[in-house]
Amino acid sequence: MGRLSLYFRELYRLRDSKTTTINSKELGKLVNVSSPVVRRDLSALGTIGQRGVGYSVDALIERIGQVLGSGKQWEVVLVGVGSLGDALLRYRGFSRLGFKLTAAFDIDPSRIGSTIGGVQVLDANELERVVTAAPPSLAILAVPADNAADVATLLVSLGVSGILNFAPTTLKLPPRIAVVNVDLASELQRLAFAVQSVK
Numbered sequence: 001m002g003r004l005s006l007y008f009r010e011l012y013r014l015r016d017s018k019t020t021t022i023n024s025k026e027l028g029k030l031v032n033v034s035s036p037v038v039r040r041d042l043s044a045l046g047t048i049g050q051r052g053v054g055y056s057v058d059a060l061i062e063r064i065g066q067v068l069g070s071g072k073q074w075e076v077v078l079v080g081v082g083s084l085g086d087a088l089l090r091y092r093g094f095s096r097l098g099f100k101l102t103a104a105f106d107i108d109p110s111r112i113g114s115t116i117g118g119v120q121v122l123d124a125n126e127l128e129r130v131v132t133a134a135p136p137s138l139a140i141l142a143v144p145a146d147n148a149a150d151v152a153t154l155l156v157s158l159g160v161s162g163i164l165n166f167a168p169t170t171l172k173l174p175p176r177i178a179v180v181n182v183d184l185a186s187e188l189q190r191l192a193f194a195v196q197s198v199k
């Protein structure tokens with residue numbers, strides 16, 4: 001899954017630069033894996049390259065997109081528009097992968113009513129009403145750790161089925177709910193550990 005998403009990112013870049021075909025060696029070079037690994041990954045998706053020609057960039061984007069769920073449009077709400085939430089709302093990279101930020105919520109009156117990256121920041125008190133009226137599949141949680149569990153539980157009760165959690169806390173949610181935790185501090189810790197262990 002991790003590699004597919006890397007291929008996908010590079011293929012988008014290639015398409016932007018008007019490249020129409022690529023072979024396994026070139027694609028492997030872009031993501032730092034060998035060409036047999038690329039061929040194995042892509043043939044597992046039922047994608048066959050043509051000898052001497054390689055793979056069609058468009059066809060690969062479409063196939064990998066289907067597998068990664070980017071072939072469809074995902075509606076996403078963001079809860080917590082502090083420094084991180086603000087930056088996420090301004091990020092233009094979500095839409096091309098099929099993620100549409102439909103609304104953002106905060107409790108801070110100085111944030112409520114503003115529009116950031118084209119998305120309106122609503123009062124968190126409105127969350128239940130807005131999400132019930134047009135349930136998104138996914139939510140991004142960028143609230144302080146102490147508030148994350150309550151917000152996550154509310155989102156799940158309203159039908160959200162996947163949460164990207166930036167709060168440094170472990171959410172206890174039913175197993176049917178997909179949760180991906182992004183903890184940048186832990187990642188930095190892993191990096192420091194890796195640097196230390198190669199010395």
Ligand SMILES: NC(=O)c1ccc[n+]([C@@H]2O[C@H](COP(=O)([O-])OP(=O)(O)OC[C@H]3O[C@@H](n4cnc5c(N)ncnc54)[C@H](O)[C@@H]3O)[C@@H](O)[C@H]2O)c1
Nearest residue numbers: 080081082083084106107108124142143144145147166167
């Ligand atoms: N800023 C970073 O680089 C960074 C990096 C990694 C992790 N995080 C984590 O992401 C989360 C957000 O970080 P930040 O730096 O943006 O914090 P922040 O304090 O700037 O923003 C948090 C926002 O959440 C809002 N909020 C609090 N309770 C809420 C609720 N119940 N409903 C809706 N909104 C609510 C606050 O009003 C505030 O605007 C934190 O848990 C933090 O630990 C941040």
